[in-house]
Amino acid sequence: MKYDPQAIEAKWQKHWTECGTFRTREDSDKQGYYCLEMFPYPSGNIHMGHVRNYSIGDVVARFKRMQGLNVLHPMGWDAFGLPAENAAIKNNTHPAKWTYANIDAMRAQLQRLGYSYDWEREVATCDPEYYRWEQLFFLRFLEKGLMYRKKAAQNWCPECNTVLANEQVIDGLCWRCDSKVEQKELTQWFARITDYADELLADLDTLQDGWPERVLSMQRNWIGKSIGAEIQFPLEGPDGKALDERITVFTTRQDTVFGASFMSLAPEHPLMERLIAGKEQEAAVRAFAEKTRNMDSTLRGSDAMEKEGVFTGAYCLNPFTGKRIPIWAANFVVADYGTGAVMGVPSHDARDFDFAAKYDLPVVMVIKPEGMDAIPAKMDAVSLEPGVMVNSGEFDGLSNEEGKIRIVEWLEKNGYGKRTVNWRLRDWNISRQRYWGAPIPVIYCDTCGMVPEKEENLPVRLPLDIKTRADGRSPLPDAPEFYECVCPQCGGKGRRETDTMDTFVESSWYFLRYADARNDKEPFAKAPVKKWLPANQYIGGVEHAILHLLYSRFFVKALRDCGFVDLDEPFANLLTQGMVLMDGAKMSKSKGNTVDPTEMIARYGADTVRLFCLFAAPPERDFDWTESGIEGSFRFINRVWRLAEELLGKVPAMRAASSTAADAATATARELRLKEHATIKKASADIAQKFQFNTAIAAVMELVNAMYLAKDELLADEGGQRVLASAFASTLTLLSPVIPHLCEELWQLSGMTSELVDEAWPAYRDDALVRDQVTVVVQVNGKLRGKIDVAADATREAIEKEALAEANVVKHLEGLTVRKVVVIPGKLVNVVAS
RNA sequence: GCGAGAGUGGCGGAAUUGGUAGACGCACCAGACUUAGGAUCUGGCGGCAUAGCCUUGGGGGUUCGAGUCCCCCCUCUCGCACCA
Numbered sequence: 011m012k013y014d015p016q017a018i019e020a021k022w023q024k025h026w027t028e029c030g031t032f033r034t035r036e037d038s039d040k041q042g043y044y045c046l047e048m049f050p051y052p053s054g055n056i057h058m059g060h061v062r063n064y065s066i067g068d069v070v071a072r073f074k075r076m077q078g079l080n081v082l083h084p085m086g087w088d089a090f091g092l093p094a095e096n097a098a099i100k101n102n103t104h105p106a107k108w109t110y111a112n113i114d115a116m117r118a119q120l121q122r123l124g125y126s127y128d129w130e131r132e133v134a135t136c137d138p139e140y141y142r143w144e145q146l147f148f149l150r151f152l153e154k155g156l157m158y159r160k161k162a163a164q165n166w167c168p169e170c171n172t173v174l175a176n177e178q179v180i181d182g183l184c185w186r187c188d189s190k191v192e193q194k195e196l197t198q199w200f201a202r203i204t205d206y207a208d209e210l211l212a213d214l215d216t217l218q219d220g221w222p223e224r225v226l227s228m229q230r231n232w233i234g235k236s237i238g239a240e241i242q243f244p245l246e247g248p249d250g251k252a253l254d255e256r257i258t259v260f261t262t263r264q265d266t267v268f269g270a271s272f273m274s275l276a277p278e279h280p281l282m283e284r285l286i287a288g289k290e291q292e293a294a295v296r297a298f299a300e301k302t303r304n305m306d307s308t309l310r311g312s313d314a315m316e317k318e319g320v321f322t323g324a325y326c327l328n329p330f331t332g333k334r335i336p337i338w339a340a341n342f343v344v345a346d347y348g349t350g351a352v353m354g355v356p357s358h359d360a361r362d363f364d365f366a367a368k369y370d371l372p373v374v375m376v377i378k379p380e381g382m383d384a385i386p387a388k389m390d391a392v393s394l395e396p397g398v399m400v401n402s403g404e405f406d407g408l409s410n411e412e413g414k415i416r417i418v419e420w421l422e423k424n425g426y427g428k429r430t431v432n433w434r435l436r437d438w439n440i441s442r443q444r445y446w447g448a449p450i451p452v453i454y455c456d457t458c459g460m461v462p463e464k465e466e467n468l469p470v471r472l473p474l475d476i477k478t479r480a481d482g483r484s485p486l487p488d489a490p491e492f493y494e495c496v497c498p499q500c501g502g503k504g505r506r507e508t509d510t511m512d513t514f515v516e517s518s519w520y521f522l523r524y525a526d527a528r529n530d531k532e533p534f535a536k537a538p539v540k541k542w543l544p545a546n547q548y549i550g551g552v553e554h555a556i557l558h559l560l561y562s563r564f565f566v567k568a569l570r571d572c573g574f575v576d577l578d579e580p581f582a583n584l585l586t587q588g589m590v591l592m593d594g595a596k597m598s599k600s601k602g603n604t605v606d607p608t609e610m611i612a613r614y615g616a617d618t619v620r621l622f623c624l625f626a627a628p629p630e631r632d633f634d635w636t637e638s639g640i641e642g643s644f645r646f647i648n649r650v651w652r653l654a655e656e657l658l659g660k661v662p663a664m665r666a667a668s669s670t671a672a673d674a675a676t677a678t679a680r681e682l683r684l685k686e687h688a689t690i691k692k693a694s695a696d697i698a699q700k701f702q703f704n705t706a707i708a709a710v711m712e713l714v715n716a717m718y719l720a721k722d723e724l725l726a727d728e729g730g731q732r733v734l735a736s737a738f739a740s741t742l743t744l745l746s747p748v749i750p751h752l753c754e755e756l757w758q759l760s761g762m763t764s765e766l767v768d769e770a771w772p773a774y775r776d777d778a779l780v781r782d783q784v785t786v787v788v789q790v791n792g793k794l795r796g797k798i799d800v801a802a803d804a805t806r807e808a809i810e811k812e813a814l815a816e817a818n819v820v821k822h823l824e825g826l827t828v829r830k831v832v833v834i835p836g837k838l839v840n841v842v843a844s
Numbered sequence: 845g846c847g848a849g850a851g852u853g854g855c856g857g858a859a860u861u862g863g864u865a866g867a868c869g870c871a872c873c874a875g876a877c878u879u880a881g882g883a884u885c886u887g888g889c890g891g892c893a894u895a896g897c898c899u900u901g902g903g904g905g906u907u908c909g910a911g912u913c914c915c916c917c918c919u920c921u922c923g924c925a926c927c928a
Contacts, residue, residue: 224922227848231924238928261928274928317926342926352928360845361926434927555923625869626856632921634856638870646869652884692860705858708868715868718885787864792909794864821895832908838863842908 013651015615019751023124031767032083032126036538040080044542045071046521046581048550048558049086052134053093054112056119058590058597058635059551061607062623066587066701067549068125069624072747073697074546075126076771082542083126084524086133087113090141091513092170092186095446099478105446106474109136119608123616124750126767131527135516140523141448142469143533144515147565148451149462150572156202157440159460164439166194171482172443173198175512176436177232177557199450199509200437203564207233207433210563213579220583222630225555232556234434238262239418241353241427243273243326245285246334252327257281257337260348260432263358264421265413268402269376271366272354273326274319274340277302279350282322285337291323295339302341317342317365329426330403340365348432356392363392376401377410438561440512445484447510448472455497455504464498470506484508517558518565521545521580539575548581555586585701588632590623597635605635617749618644624703624748647752650714650741654756656721657738661731664760669736671777673729682720686737687778689713693744694771703748710744713737735760743772788813789840790822798839806833813839 026032047067050060064085071083087109094105101108113134120127133140151157165174169189173196178185203210211233214226238261244252257273275282277299286292298320319340326335335353342361343352356366356373366373375385379395399405399413408416421427441450449470451463463470473492479485486492486508497504519533525542526534559581566580589596592603610619622643627633658664674683689709696706717737724730739760746753746766757766781802786809788796796816800809810831813819819841826843833839 222848224848228923231847234924234927236927259928263928340926342928344927347927349928354928359928361928364926432927434924552922628857631850631857636856636870639856642869649884695860704856705868708858711868785864789864789909792863792907797864818895830908832863834863838909840863840908 011655013648013752015617015647015751016612018755019122019124019616022751022754023121026124026126026767027121031765032128033130034082034084034128035080036541038080040078042082042541043071043074043079044082044525044545044547045074046084046524046545046548048548048554049088049133049517049520050116051091051093052087052089052109052112052116054115056116056607058605058607058623060120061123061619062590062629063550063587064120064123064125065620065623066585066629066703067547068123068620069697069703069747070547070549070701071126072750072767073771075767076743076747076769077698078770081126082131082524083128084131084133084527085120085125085127085129086131086520086524087116087135088513088517088520089113089134089136090447090510090516092172092444092446095444095478096482098446099480099482104474105478106136109446110134122611123607123620126750131524133520133523133527135448135513135520136446136472138469138471139530140520141472141516143523144448144511144519145451145463145468145470146465146533147519147569147572147574148511149465149468150574151201151568152452152462154568154572156205156568156572157199158202159197159199161195161197163193164196164198166192166196168192170444171484173439173441175439175514177438177560196441198439198441199511201440201515201564201568203438203561204433204435206564206567207235207435209567210435210560211235213563216579217582217584220581222552222584222586225552225559225584225586228555229560232435232560236262236432236434238430238432239264239414239421239427240349240430241267241329241421243270243329243335243353246325246327252332255281255284257326257351258349258427259351259353260430261353263355263414264417264427265399265405265410266355266358266376267328267330267353267417268399268405269355269357269374270328270335270353271356271372271374272362272369273335273337274343274352274354274365275322275337276343276345276350277339277341278345279339279343282339285322285324289323291321295320295322298339298341317361317368319365319369321369329424330420336371338369346436347434357389358393360392360394374401438512438564440515441509442512443484443509444482445472445476445478445486445510447513448516449486450507450509450511452507453495453497453504454507455500455502457502458497458499461497461499461504467498472510484510486510514558514561515565518561519569521548521562522566522569522575533574536576539577543575543577544579544582547583547585549585549587551589552586559584585629587629588627591632591634594634610640614640614644615647615751617752618647621647621707621749625707626704628704629701646711646714647749649718650745650752651756653714653717653721654738654759657734658759660725661735664735664738667736668739668775669729669733673732673736675727675729676723678720678723679730679733682716682724682737683733683778684781685713685716686733686740687774690740690744690772690774691779694774697747706744707748710741713741717741740772742766743769784836786813786836787838788816788819789838790819791842792840793822795819795822802836804835806835809833809835809839814841 045067047064071081075081089109094109098105098108165179167174167184167189169187179191184191240258240260242256242258245255247253286295319338322337324337326337328335354362356362357375358377373389375389377397378385378400379397385400396410399408405413418429449472451470453461455461476485476489493506493508495504495506522534522539525538562580566577569575597604622640626639669683674680692709693706696702724734742753742757754766783799784802786798786800796818798812798816800812810833823843828843830842
């Protein structure tokens with residue numbers, strides 16, 4: 011009988027659906043296990059990246075199930091977002107229609123792969139039954155001050171016609187369409203993620219064991235905590251005395267403050283106008299500021315940009331010494347980091363050193379490196395070494411680390427500054443000027459100002475009977491049927507907010523909704539969330555290392571503080587799977603190097619596609635899709651199929667349980683039985699400890715190879731047949747999470763009345779792993795010279811004696827004196843001789 | 845510059861954590877079966893001057909023994925960055 015994956019897979023998929031095999035039981039007394047994969051954007055077609063992601067997840071889910079856990083394995087759709095709108099415009103349809111059709115198509119594709127999802131918990135974020143809860147969260151966040159509106163320069167993508175969060179601007183370009191991002195002054199809604207900066211950073215330590223170091227480090231970088239001080243430099247008045255007005259700088263090197271020889275301000279600094287007004291430098295500074303402003307933002311942030319500055323004509327005073335310090339406008343000072351002002355210490359900062367050299371500013375050493383005798387009169391290079399404070403008045407002689415603390419104490423005592431922490435993280439702009447998103451539930455009223463929508467009026471529905479605009483701009487501001495409303499406060503005429511929420515808001519909590527997906531009274535009840543979260547395993551691409559994974563962590567903490575959950579972190583363990591490449595490059599439509607999973611399934615079946623995705627490389631690494639590679643996986647599956655056919659015809663004992671030592675009477679039978687148990691041991695460890703599916707599969711391949719070699723001999727007697735049957739049953743069990751359809755079919759053909767999905771994961775028997783003879787390798791001075799077979803329980807002395815007698819060993823010892831013999835029983839002997 | 849990860853056959857990748865380097869698969873070669881083989885089965889397959897020698901990016905070191913541990917260097921990938 012030919013292996014017919016299409017028929018087999020259809021049969022079992024139908025069976026699983028009809029029996030509700032993968033429906034998660036809330037009433038089970040088994041321990042729960044939440045296996046979560048990043049939900050897809052419903053583009054209409056799954057790609058190989060999805061197949062890889064979800065195949066990994068499915069093996070984990072099925073494996074944990076077989077280990078006796080009650081598994082929650084849900085799937086849903088990240089269904090709002092721009093592509094739907096763009097596609098709708100292009101194809102003259104509606105985003106909702108397009109999206110729901112895509113969801114249907116992709117659901118069918120995922121089902122065709124045989125994934126063990128509980129489809130009854132499916133969520134689509136564009137469903138009002140989903141986003142109504144998000145609007146509720148928004149209102150509660152608003153109440154708590156975690157959402158707020160502010161006017162500021164924002165990242166604006168002219169192509170997408172919307173603002174972008176900082177996290178969505180990559181090298182000055184839009185993350186989605188690669189257009190150059192512009193700055194635009196707008197009033198926008200922000201989530202106060204910076205309130206959680208400290209906790210988001212600190213809690214990364216609790217994820218140390220479960221998350222990849224790479225992701226932790228990326229998040230640390232992004233949050234960007236730096237500890238230092240704010241120092242206030244009074245401006246110099248016309249009489250040379252200090253004014254009340256001060257320039258505040260942020261520095262991490264307050265210990266070098268005595269070496270400050272210039273002050274540099276961002277050209278956009280708010281004090282700038284005042285400083286230059288009426289001075290002879292005024293025109294020059296203006297021109298410089300203009301030039302800097304017009305500079306390409308990507309160029310301004312690059313190494314290539316020349317560091318330039320212009321003297322403003324104004325001075326400030328060092329609060330420690332009263333020394334005059336010239337104030338410069340400098341193009342390298344970033345207006346929105348720190349305070350937009352930097353004290354220039356050329357002696358101990360590389361950039362300041364270059365700047366001082368260029369404009370001939372003084373360079374004074376204030377930190378003398380350890381081991382240096384005299385303070386050099388002139389510094390010809392920057393010094394970044396730790397050391398002892400010099401030229402620093404009362405602080406002379408302190409180590410610079412001690413100095414940091416003492417300087418801060420002085421600042422705080424004298425009112426010239428304080429210890430401070432500066433963050434790179436900025437609040438999350440969640441407003442989007444697009445149509446296909448969740449409406450922000452607030453109303454603007456001429457009398458009352460901004461008024462939150464009443465909770466009982468949720469959801470604020472996104473109107474579906476509305477035509478999208480050809481230019482991509484949101485139709486909502488032109489849709490009175492949407493924005494015209496009654497002010498919830500005064501009953502007067504109100505106007506709804508027409509911005510929608512960033513789709514990353516939806517994906518920041520979908521994993522909570524899965525725990526209680528059909529609840530229509532509240533976003534989720536507390537009990538199921540407590541039961542299932544944090545998710546035991548989260549699996550997805552590393553491209554979300556910052557965006558989605560940081561937002562979700564923030565969201566959970568904010569929900570916790572609003573009383574919705576009792577949870578600090580959403581994902582206990584994270585696996586970031588590698589990309590699927592083709593000819594060394596990421597598969598992409600523009601490069602034309604894609605492989606369509608649907609086509610591969612039609613040709614080989616889902617099991618083969620799953621097998622190849624898992625076997626080709628360890629999950630976290632990228633792998634190259636190759637035609638011959640998937641052929642190899644198909645060949646292996648056929649090999650298992652043929653082996654089954656052969657055994658089914660000849661082995662009456664296929665139904666037998668695990669073979670016994672008595673069955674394994676011959677050497678070949680003993681070897682195969684040992685191999686069976688060794689394979690169980692290795693495959694279990696590879697999957698359980700490291701999700702190394704590739705080596706687990708390789709081990710089973712070895713077992714199959716061994717069965718091929720042994721079968722003719724073992725088929726001869728009943729004991730041998732039982733050993734074969736047992737090994738084959740183990741093969742099916744071990745492979746079932748990877749290629750479930752084939753295994754289930756062969757299990758049934760073997761006469762089993764149970765189903766493999768309900769079988770327990772096999773356990774190996776220690777006694778089956780015991781050998782009476784073992785091979786020990788013999789080295790002479792670390793070089794392999796021979797092998798000996800000895801009894802497994804042979805003494806060290808016996809092994810040593812045997813080793814020294816081995817012919818090739820004897821030859822290599824000729825003329826040498828044995829100095830030492832290292833014996834590792836069961837492994838090797840190393841004869842040290844000279 | 846800072847941070848993280850990685851460098852092993854023609855290729856994807858293994859190596860029980862200091863103990864036979866190259867499991868398993870791909871590609872390739874040979875044999876068997878066959879009317880046929882792009883099917884299947886069996887075997888071979890790092891390199892070389894082949895009783896042996898060399899070999900895990902390069903160079904040192906520790907050790908009876910190093911892909912694995914330590915030091916120095918090189919290359920690549922990713923993230924952050926005139927960040928004060």
